Amino acid sequence: MWAAERRDVLLERLRRDGRIVAKEIAVELGLSEDSIRRDLRELASEGLLTRVYGGAVSASPAVADYATRADIATDSKRRVAAAALDLLQTGATVILDGGTTTLDLVRLLPTTLELTIVTHSPTIAAALLEHDADVILIGGRLFKHSAVAMGAAAVESASRVNADLFLLGVTGIRASTGLTTGDPEEAAMKRVLASRAAETWVLGSGEKIGAASPHQVLPLDGVSGLVLDVTGGGEALADLRETGTRIVEAGGRA
Structure with missing residues (x-):
C-alpha cells in the first residue's frame, strides 16, 4: 500500500471512530506498527491528529489562533x-x-x-x-x-x-x-x-x-x-x- 493510500485510510478511520489504535490497524492492513507510527507522526506534524499512547486521536480545531x-x-x-x-x-x-x-x-x-x-x-x-x-x-x-x-x-x-x-x-x-x-x-x-x-x-x-x-x-x-x-x-x-x-x-x- 502506497503512503498516500495509508494516509487516506488513517484519516478516514479517525473521522469515523475518533481514534486510531496503531496495533489494530497495522494488523488490519498487514503492515508493521513502525510504518503506522511513522505515518501518524507525519500526520501529527501537519496538525491533522494528536498522537497518544498506542495510537492517535482527533486534533482540536481550538488550537487555531x-x-x-x-x-x-x-x-x-x-x-x-x-x-x-x-x-x-x-x-x-x-x-x-x-x-x-x-x-x-x-x-x-x-x-x-x-x-x-x-x-x-x-x-x-x-x-x-x-x-x-x-x-x-x-x-x-x-x-x-x-x-x-x-x-x-x-x-x-x-x-x-x-x-x-x-x-x-x-x-x-x-x-x-x-x-x-x-x-x-x-x-x-x-x-x-x-x-x-x-x-x-x-x-x-x-x-x-x-x-x-x-x-x-x-x-x-x-x-x-x-x-x-x-x-x-x-x-x-x-x-x-x-x-x-x-x-x-x-x-x-x-
Whole structure:
C-alpha cells in the first residue's frame, strides 16, 4: 500500500471512530506498527491528529489562533457560557481564563453583579469596563496566540491570588487524555491558576469533546467538573460520563 493510500485510510478511520489504535490497524492492513507510527507522526506534524499512547486521536480545531477561534462553534460556546453563569455568585472571587467562551460569558454577565474577577486576559478585562465587578488584571509576557499573559511575572502575580472559582478553558477534553492544550507554557499557567481556586470548572464547547492536544493541563479528577455542550452527544461524551466526572449540561441532553 502506497503512503498516500495509508494516509487516506488513517484519516478516514479517525473521522469515523475518533481514534486510531496503531496495533489494530497495522494488523488490519498487514503492515508493521513502525510504518503506522511513522505515518501518524507525519500526520501529527501537519496538525491533522494528536498522537497518544498506542495510537492517535482527533486534533482540536481550538488550537487555531485567537481570531480564527472566534468563528468556531459560536452557538456551542454561547450555550456553555450561559450554563456557566449559574456558577458565579455575588461577592465571590472568580478567576476567568482567556478564550472566546469566557468572553461570551462576560458578554452575558449582568453588569450589576458585584464580584471580583481576576484574569490574565486583557481582552476579558477590557470587556468588563462597564461592569460593577472589581477587575484584577494579571500582567506578564503577552502570549499572542491566546491573548493572555504568561511567564514568570504572571505566575508570581497569580500565586498571590485566592479565589472561590476558576473557569478554565482548554482545547481538548477526552476521557483517556484529560484536559489538554496546545502550548506547554500555557498549560503550566492554567495549572497555577487552578491551584489558586477552591473549585475549577472547565468550559467545553462541542468541538473540544473527544479532541486532544499535545500538553495536558490537568487530569479529569483534578477539576470540580465540566460545563459541556452536550447537543451533539457521541461516544466521547459517553466516555466522559463513565468517568464519574461532574457534568453541567448546556444545550439539549445527548
